[in-house]
Amino acid sequence: MKIIRFVNEGLSLLAAVNDDGQIFELPQSDFLALLKEADEKEISPLELVFKTIEGREALAGQVDQLQLLVPIEAPEVWAAGVTYERSRDARNYEATEGRLDASTFYDKVYDAVRPEIFFKSTAARTVGPGGEVQLRSDSVWQVPEPELGLVLNMKGEIVGYTIGNDMSCRDIEGENPLYLPQAKVWKRSCSLGPAIRLAETVENPYNLQITSRIYRNGEKAVEGTANTSQLKRKLEELIEYLIRDNELFDGTVLLTGTCIVPPNEFTLAHGDRIEIEITGIGTLVNHVVGAGS
Ligand code: DO4
Ligand code: MG
Structure with a gap:
């Protein structure tokens, strides 16, 4: 499971990409927010992603069609x-x-x-x-x-x-x-x-x-x-x-x-x-x- 960020209509979105290349939009603002939420819920980031995308429709299209952003704004x-x-x-x-x-x-x-x-x-x-x-x-x-x-x-x-x-x-x-x-x-x-x-x-x-x-x-x-x-x-x-x-x-x-x-x-x-x-x-x-x- 991979996490990406991309631009859609001027907004930066977070998404998970599974091994079949299906893309699922995530509600968290960025990877750090995903980490924080997983920590607060005392589950792993992967578990949080699974829980979040369960029953959700994948987005249409493939990753190479997206305008990708740096996946994390690493402080250092x-x-x-x-x-x-x-x-x-x-x-x-x-x-x-x-x-x-x-x-x-x-x-x-x-x-x-x-x-x-x-x-x-x-x-x-x-x-x-x-x-x-x-x-x-x-x-x-x-x-x-x-x-x-x-x-x-x-x-x-x-x-x-x-x-x-x-x-x-x-x-x-x-x-x-x-x-x-x-x-x-x-x-x-x-x-x-x-x-x-x-x-x-x-x-x-x-x-x-x-x-x-x-x-x-x-x-x-x-x-x-x-x-x-x-x-x-x-x-x-x-x-x-x-x-x-x-x-x-x-x-x-x-x-x-x-x-x-x-x-x-x-x-x-x-x-x-x-x-x-x-x-x-x-x-x-x-x-x-x-x-x-
Ligand atoms: O010793 C200088 C830098 C080495 C380095 O960047 C590397 O091995 O990748
Ligand atoms: Mg180097």
């Missing part, structure tokens, strides 16, 4: 890094100008007990399905980072899974790791969607296929695949460090790191179309616009 988006071998190797490349024999802090963090967790985005900097992600004006090496996103409640429990794009500047990060916030956080540098799959309906989060495609002038320029089985760390381990001595808000999203990195000579350009697909969640599509667009 955090991200984990170097959680896959591929990410460690890519960052070693950018930090050492290709001298892959040099040992770096990326090697250290990959093996360390403490994972890398950083602050990625706020609701205002995050775009949804079909939205425009923006390039930085001072970077010439920019890539999307396709990642599984965990939707958390204030206790740090996983209530759903979504797809995230942790847009990144490889040159800025490679120049100096202290530039990480600038390599990661700017206007429209994060994307989430197209849906939240309720946690109880995900059998095994360590077996989700991630596929990323980038189209340029209508042609596929880059494609990559990965599986969450390649994750070096457990999701609980990442959450444990995120919540440690921290205050979490309902609807916080934690991105779990990337395992798909385009070839080193690739950089995003205005007009590119990014697709990130994760089994059971859907395909997040975004358009790339140049700095200042």
Whole structure:
């Protein structure tokens, strides 16, 4: 069961989408309201959805005909890094100008007990399905980072899974790791969607296929695949460090790191179309616009 938000006659509506693709409008204003109501009734969000849609007619049409919105206006988006071998190797490349024999802090963090967790985005900097992600004006090496996103409640429990794009500047990060916030956080540098799959309906989060495609002038320029089985760390381990001595808000999203990195000579350009697909969640599509667009 998935939760989406869409626009209808100028209004933002919440809906549940079952495994047959049937869409049921929900009365709650957004995903946070759904969480709150489930909490008050001491039932799970899935039970609340089942109770709400019981005996109701599905809406006519299919999800791809709707104008989707970001499924959650996450108060904060955090991200984990170097959680896959591929990410460690890519960052070693950018930090050492290709001298892959040099040992770096990326090697250290990959093996360390403490994972890398950083602050990625706020609701205002995050775009949804079909939205425009923006390039930085001072970077010439920019890539999307396709990642599984965990939707958390204030206790740090996983209530759903979504797809995230942790847009990144490889040159800025490679120049100096202290530039990480600038390599990661700017206007429209994060994307989430197209849906939240309720946690109880995900059998095994360590077996989700991630596929990323980038189209340029209508042609596929880059494609990559990965599986969450390649994750070096457990999701609980990442959450444990995120919540440690921290205050979490309902609807916080934690991105779990990337395992798909385009070839080193690739950089995003205005007009590119990014697709990130994760089994059971859907395909997040975004358009790339140049700095200042
Ligand atoms: O170390 C910098 C960021 C790593 C990251 O974003 C990732 O591995 O996905
Ligand atoms: Mg990342």
